[in-house]
Amino acid sequence: MGFGIREFELSLMHRMRDLNAEQVEDALKNMGASWAELRAAHTHWTRIVHASRGRAGLRRVLGPPSYQGVTPIGSLTCGVRRWALPAWPGLEFEVLAGPGGEVWNQWFVRPRGDAAMAFADLTPWGCVVGDVVTSFPGAAQCEGGAPHHWAVDFAHDGTAYRARFVYGLYQRLDRVPDGSA
Structure with missing residues (x-):
């Protein structure tokens, strides 16, 4: 298997499926890719990154x-x-x-x-960490639960939310149960 832009995108989606498997599944269908291809791309990318020449990996793959x-x-x-x-x-x-x-x-x-967004504009894969921080005063970044995961806690209309991101790309919004993000 060669490794190019398509495979790099699939390797990113491998981690995104942790929080947004449905979005990844839709993207795979649109790309004509399988879960096996996604796993193979992730495995191949991991080998590239951990090779002694790993620093040059993105330039070699993406140009x-x-x-x-x-x-x-x-x-x-x-x-x-x-x-x-x-x-x-x-x-x-x-x-x-x-x-x-x-x-x-x-x-x-x-x-x-960063773009200022309304609450209704928060759609998966449509914004990044900086957009959410810019759009909601008092928003606070925090670590996510796995490698390459981030979260942003913020309040909207008196309700506390946690926006979840993978590689800085918005995946989903969770309501904070106790009301304190």
């Missing part, structure tokens, strides 16, 4: 980034690379690398900056 630059984080200057992926139009997969080239973060972002 040159659509954006490459630097960003200051505290007193450090970090590298930023972004790739547009067909499965998620309008968003880009971003890799933030430390001064030594080590990957610090990888997730989806909106390339032109």
